[in-house]
Amino acid sequence: MTASDAAVMAGPRVAAVGAGRMGRGIAIAFAYAGHRVSLVDLRERSDEAWQKLHAEVRAEIETSLGGLASLGVMASERVPEIVARIDVVRADEAPRALAAAELVFEGVPETLQAKREAFQHINMHCSADAILTSTTSSILVTQIAEFVKRPERFLNIHWLNPAYVIPVVELSCHAGTDPAVLARAKALMEEIGKLPVVCGPTPGYIVPRLQALIMNEAARMIEEGAARAEEIDKATRYGLGLRFAALGVVEFIDFGGSDILHHASREMSASIDANRYKAPAILDTMMSEGRLGLKSGSGFYDYTGRDVGAYRSDVLLRTLGMLKHAGLWRPPATATQE
Structure with a gap:
């Protein structure tokens, strides 16, 4: 183990509560970055059911990492050491794992109960002093904060699949989230190679709220x-997506x-x-103020x-970089076509 590996391994202890798809993806993301992770199953199970779940979790994690290796993202010999950083924890061992955690992700089914x-x-x-988070994709942070003993240490962190x-x-964040907790959570995400974006207690976050409109409209066009x-x-893929990969939506x-x-709307x-398709009031205000974007100097x-x-x-x-990546960039013709 290198000195840098040792430094990473000495980092925060992470627990993902809920051994489903999201918990497994989060465990892979942190283990890939060098952290030990407890993947905690809170459901009481028989020995037979527990062994079945444990084997299923291990197999999926190994398959996911093996897929990365097959695509040349990582060396296949690294898979066992990454898998070894993930402890799949049974319900009766959950107290120990949770007590050791500095960062906890709740990823149980999407019901308030x-x-x-x-x-x-x-x-x-x-x-x-643990940072507590929920990975919910549909429940407001303000609703779940009511269940948390120290809500100032709580926020939602929504991952996009595949999480790793x-x-x-x-x-x-909710109104009571400690700014220092938010800053620490952002730093921890950045340390494992993530790009954190922050929004208020709003339904749908940013990405799901935008993509739901696009997906519904696509289905409607087919209909x-x-x-x-x-x-x-x-x-x-090659029009909308390619442009928005080069420019953010608001930047666009x-x-x-x-x-x-405004006119298209x-x-x-x-x-x-x-x-x-009605334009929001903010566009009317910007039009009246002459804030048209790059062409006017402000938007x-x-x-x-x-x-x-x-x-x-x-x-x-x-x-152009996105075009080349997609294999769609064509150099100029070398001869005039008659």
Whole structure:
């Protein structure tokens, strides 16, 4: 073990409560980064049922890591050592694992009753300075905070599947979340290679709220006969998705101009659906104030003092990079076609 490996191994003890898909993904993410992880099953099981679950968890973790190795992301000989960092913990050993944890992720089924019962265990056994989180994708942080003994040390951390691959994690805080706890949680996520983004106690976080609109609209277009599934997927992978991989959604609004979005929304509101496509009031305000984005010097972002030419070149470079990655960049023809 190198000195850097030893430093990482000495890092925070992590517990993922709930041995389902999310818990397993979180365990892999931390173990891959060098941390020991307790994957805690709170359900009382017979010996036979426990052995079956334990074998299933181990097999899935090994298969997931083996998949990374087969794609050349990591050496296959690293798989056993990463797997060995994950302790699959039975319910009767949960108190020990929770007491040792500095960072706890609750990932039990998406019901308030299941969350309440899980936090009864967590409250009872975790240390007073542990950071407690829920990975819920649908329940507000304010609702779950009511179940937590020390709510100032609690926030939601929403992972995107596969949890050990997708870098973004969404951190949702309630009014009582200690700013120092948020800062520490962000730092811990960054230490394992994640990109934390912060939002308030809002339904759907950021990514699910945006993607639900897109997915519903895609299904609606198929329903209406507007386009086939294959055409929609081609358009989103190499049009919509490619551009939004090079530019963030809000950055994209500013780059093209908020007036473009305003006018497009007006037209589609009239021709498709007034409720779905009505522009929000913030766009009306920006239009009246002349804050049209990059072209006017301010929009959602302030471009004062920015080298606009250099910025445009950077955006073009990002986009070309995505085109090349997708294998769609074509060099100029070497001869004129008659």
